Every structure is written in structure tokens, then in C-alpha cells.
Amino acid sequence: MQDLLTIGQLSARSGVATSALRYYERMGLLRADRTGGNQRRYARGELRRVAFIRISQQVGISLEEIREALESLPAARTPTPEDWTQLSKLWRNRLDEKITLLTRLRDDLDGCIGCGCLSLRRCILSNPGDQVAAEGPGARLAVPR
Amino acid sequence: MQDLLTIGQLSARSGVATSALRYYERMGLLRADRTGGNQRRYARGELRRVAFIRISQQVGISLEEIREALESLPAARTPTPEDWTQLSKLWRNRLDEKITLLTRLRDDLDGCIGCGCLSLRRCILSNPGDQVAAEGPGARLAVPR
DNA sequence: CCTTGAGCTCAAGTGGGCTTCAAGTTGCAG
DNA sequence: CTGCAACTTGAAGCCCACTTGAGCTCAAGG
Numbered sequence: 001m002q003d004l005l006t007i008g009q010l011s012a013r014s015g016v017a018t019s020a021l022r023y024y025e026r027m028g029l030l031r032a033d034r035t036g037g038n039q040r041r042y043a044r045g046e047l048r049r050v051a052f053i054r055i056s057q058q059v060g061i062s063l064e065e066i067r068e069a070l071e072s073l074p075a076a077r078t079p080t081p082e083d084w085t086q087l088s089k090l091w092r093n094r095l096d097e098k099i100t101l102l103t104r105l106r107d108d109l110d111g112c113i114g115c116g117c118l119s120l121r122r123c124i125l126s127n128p129g130d131q132v133a134a135e136g137p138g139a140r141l142a143v144p145r
Numbered sequence: 146m147q148d149l150l151t152i153g154q155l156s157a158r159s160g161v162a163t164s165a166l167r168y169y170e171r172m173g174l175l176r177a178d179r180t181g182g183n184q185r186r187y188a189r190g191e192l193r194r195v196a197f198i199r200i201s202q203q204v205g206i207s208l209e210e211i212r213e214a215l216e217s218l219p220a221a222r223t224p225t226p227e228d229w230t231q232l233s234k235l236w237r238n239r240l241d242e243k244i245t246l247l248t249r250l251r252d253d254l255d256g257c258i259g260c261g262c263l264s265l266r267r268c269i270l271s272n273p274g275d276q277v278a279a280e281g282p283g284a285r286l287a288v289p290r
Numbered sequence: 291c292c293t294t295g296a297g298c299t300c301a302a303g304t305g306g307g308c309t310t311c312a313a314g315t316t317g318c319a320g
Numbered sequence: 321c322t323g324c325a326a327c328t329t330g331a332a333g334c335c336c337a338c339t340t341g342a343g344c345t346c347a348a349g350g
Contacts, residue, residue: 006326006327007326007327008325008326008327017308017309018326018327019308019309019310020307020308020309022328022329023307023308023309027307035316035317036316037315037316037317037327037328038315038316038327038328038329039315039316039317039326039327039328040327040328052250055246055250056250057205057307058205058243058246059204059205059243059246059247059250060202060203060204060205060206061205062306062307063306063307064306091251092251095247095250095251096251098203098204098247099244099247099248099251101200101203101204102204102240102243102244102247103244105197105200105201105204105240106236106237106240106241106244151296151297152296152297153296153297162338162339163296163297164338164339164340165337165338165339167298167299168337168338168339172337180346180347181346182297182298182345182346182347183297183298183299183345183346184296184297184298184345184346184347185297185298202337207336207337208336208337209336
């Protein structure tokens with residue numbers, strides 16, 4: 001049982017195309033050792049990184065943001081507990097935000113069955129009050145961006 | 146209080162650029178009436194659609210998928226309760242999937258503080274058993290795509 | 291009436307995230 | 321030691337989701 005994977009093996013195990021894996025490496029998300037003949041050899045731990053990357057992507061996080069998060073992870077040397085606390089805190093906030101957004105969207109859709117309209121106003125839209133009265137009455141999007 | 150919004154007003158309220166709103170219309174995600182002079186006038190309800198679109202996008206759902214979901218919504222006529230049940234069911238599954246993914250990722254990150262490595266294997270990776278033994282031992286990504 | 295800002299269309303450009311292609315090299319099985 | 325699949329790089333191409341620009345029209349105030 002070798003503990004280094006070829007790019008083909010990593011691809012097979014992760015379900016991610018070799019071209020994408022090379023791309024991730026160029027973008028600084030993945031690391032690989034090289035053989036004498038210049039072929040990539042991945043440590044097993046890289047599989048976890050790939051998992052992290054794909055899952056994060058699936059919930060709408062950009063490669064750049066993922067890269068930033070992964071930057072504070074071990075790259076041969078062991079990270080300090082402080083590094084970890086830092087990363088986890090940061091990432092947790094982003095994830096919590098998304099989870100909240102999704103849960104509200106889902107619950108709102110559920111609450112909408114039978115009402116005949118997409119009643120998102122209750123939780124997704126909010127009228128922050130009189131400071132927007134100049135633009136006239138009505139709800140405004142309470143979603144960033 | 147007029148009940149039709151110009152594209153500029155819809156943009157201001159939703160935080161979405163007018164160019165994006167026109168794009169959404171071309172893609173079939175949004176509808177607008179026209180004035181005699183060919184300018185767009187949006188019903189207030191379109192704000193809800195925009196909210197739905199942006200939130201869905203933020204959690205990694207493509208415009209095409211969003212369009213499909215919105216297709217079963219009222220476009221002047223009232224949808225049947227069956228339409229709603231259908232849409233909500235479909236969408237709920239997608240959202241549940243994403244929520245589960247996010248929650249596991251978040252909790253796993255939390256569980257990782259102090260251990261010195263990104264221990265995602267416990268929940269994100271799984272070894273589905275012997276049917277993959279031919280490719281050698283080890284975990285495989287249990288994430289679609 | 292005239293100006294000015296908001297809106298219109300169509301076409302081209304942009305950036306992210308890859309995939310594909312061409313042309314050459316490596317590494318393992320026989 | 322040979323043959324062939326798997327690997328290498330670099331450049332170009334592709335799809336999505338917009339944005340930008342040119343050149344025009346519309347609508348409301350002075």
C-alpha cells in the first residue's frame with residue numbers, strides 16, 4: 001500500500017478530473033511532490049483537501065475564498081492550535097451564514113404551499129424602517145450584495 | 146404609491162444591477178410589462194423573484210436550475226396547489242442536500258480544532274465497502290460530481 | 291421647446307472555472 | 321528493452337453570468 005497517489009488515482013478517488021486537479025494546483029489549492037521524472041505524487045491527505053474544495057464549491061464558495069481558508073492549513077509543518085481556531089472561526093461564520101440563508105429559504109418555500117404566491121417577504125426581505133422612506137414604502141432585500 | 150417599478154427602482158431595492166435584471170429577463174427568470182415607450186415596468190412581486198434568484202445563487206444553484214423552479218410559478222394566473230406542492234418538494238430536496246452538506250462540513254471543521262489536521266474523513270468521505278476494493282484500500286469521496 | 295438622466299437594444303468584452311488539444315516524456319508489464 | 325497507458329506543459333477554447341460601450345429613444349422639469 002503506497003502512501004502516495006498518482007494524479008490518476010487521486011482523480012478516480014475524488015471524482016475530480018485530472019485537468020481540474022492540475023488547475024487547483026496552479027491556483028494554489030493543492031500541493032504535490034514530484035518524481036524524478038516530474039510526475040505528481042499526492043500525499044493521502046490531499047484527498048481531504050479535494051473533498052473540502054468540492055463541497056465548499058457546491059455551496060457557492062469561490063476557489064479564491066477556499067484557497068484563503070486552506071492557506072492556514074498544514075503544508076508539511078504542523079499548524080499551531082491558534083491557526084486552527086482562527087480558520088475554523090472564520091469558516092464557521094461563512095458556513096453559518098449560508099446555512100441560515102438556506103434554511104430560511106427552504107422554510108419559506110414550505111410555508112408557501114397553498115398560498116398561491118412566493119411569499120418570501122416574511123423572512124428574506126425586510127424593511128429596515130424609516131431611513132429608506134425617501135425611496136418610498138416597501139420592502140428591500142436584506143441580503144448582502 | 147405606484148404598484149409598478151422601473152428597472153432603476155427594482156435595481157435600487159434589490160441591490161441587483163440593471164444589466165443583471167435585463168439578463169435575467171432574457172434568460173426567462175423575470176417578467177416585465179412595457180410602457181408605450183418600450184420601458185420595463187415590474188410588478189412588485191418581481192422583487193420576490195429577484196430575492197429568490199439571488200439567494201439561490203449564493204448557495205451555488207445555477208440560473209438554469211432556478212429558471213426551471215420558477216417556471217412552475219404564477220405568471221399572471223394563479224398556480225394550482227399541485228404546482229406548488231411539486232415545486233416545493235423538488236426545491237426542498239435540493240436545499241436539504243445543501244444544508245446537510247454545509248452542516249457536516251461546519252461541524253467537521255469544529256471537531257477538528259486541536260487535532261492538527263483536516264479530519265474530514267469521518268463524515269465527508271466514506272468507504273462504501275468491498276465493491277471498490279479492486280482499486281485498493283482507502284476512502285472515496287461520497288459527494289456527487 | 292429643450293435639456294438631462296433614465297431607459298432601450300445589440301454586440302463585444304470579462305473573469306471564473308475548467309476542458310481540450312498538441313506534442314512530447316515517464317514508468318511499469320511483459 | 322520495448323511498448324503503451326499514463327503522465328507532462330502550454331496554449332487555446334468553452335460555458336456561465338454578467339458588464340461595458342455605442343448609439344439611440346423616452347419622460348419629466350424648467
